Amino acid sequence: MSKVRVGFVGAGGIANVHLQHVSKNEMAEVTAICDIHEETALQKVKQYGGAAYTNGDEMLEKETLDALFISVPPFAHGEIEEKAARKGIHLMVEKPLGLDYQTVAKKAEVIKQSGIINGVGYCLRYWETVAKAKEYLKDKKPTMVRGHYLSSFVPTPWYREWKKSGGQLVEQSTHIVDLARYLGGEIEQVYADMSLQVHRNVPNIDIPDVTSLNFVYDSGAVGHIDSTFAQFDHRMGIELFGEDFRVVIDGGNLTILEKGADTMNFKTELDVYGDQDRLFIDAVIKGDQDLILSSYEDGLKTLAVTLAANQSHETGLPVKVSDLGKLVMKN
């Protein structure tokens, strides 16, 4: 294949990171950039090249694209994934995949049937430390997992609205939920408490700023994730315990402790976005889905856990993730 012709839908914060990496990749070219905000599209085209659009459908109609990066807010996905997949355009979609389980599950089916290469922006999977942790854990059984995503307020206007972002767990802390699944196994049941404590005076806010999530793996292991944007700095990490071992990921650091053995320490130097985007382009060129660490179908499973947690918050009851067919989003 000659250069991979890449289109972009959504050209805001994270798209800028993808645009930087794709524009530097000699196996790819920025062919078109779409943003509903015309000035944003024009400015990015000036910076990275390609043709500017304000309508994704029009871009798909007029351009010949091999791959598409979708970096729109959670509420704004529309039908772009299905439309691109039906045209055979390979997809890299930012997390979270959407806000409605059934809608995203239908997209996953169309993507699967189309046979395109597909990835989701669960970039932490590409950390070298996460790869080392996964390798270490491959023959081990975690019995308890505890994670945290503790950060500050995100001023982006759509973030604070439940109907647009799905709240912090769906939108941000989903990265830690994803690691809990990637390293610990499938989550069967969740129970969540959430509350708006600190940011009550932010105009238009209706999402909780503190969340406590409990979950049970299908192995019977248990887990917990703390999530907040009521802090002044940013910390995130996860610990997985089992009989005589502990795996601790604290930001970019990994520590593996084992009873009777020397402690192992690793630090990640990797640029996760760069690696993720390069592997996606490689996967498109080689037609090799295995190069991608988070497929669309897998991203749907992480979304399901976070949506189930939201449902638990609404009902005050534990929710089985497999019962999501009955999920009704809060509105």
Ligand SMILES: NC(=O)c1ccc[n+]([C@@H]2O[C@H](COP(=O)([O-])OP(=O)(O)OC[C@H]3O[C@@H](n4cnc5c(N)ncnc54)[C@H](O)[C@@H]3O)[C@@H](O)[C@H]2O)c1
């Ligand atoms: N993987 C990560 O680490 C990471 C980091 C940041 C953001 N994200 C995710 O990326 C997504 C976007 O976040 P962001 O911070 O870039 O948001 P943003 O608000 O900065 O940018 C979103 C852009 O999409 C545009 N847009 C909205 N609807 C559109 C549509 N229908 N067609 C074309 N353009 C449209 C907006 O005008 C805006 O420019 C979110 O889902 C977020 O969770 C992921």
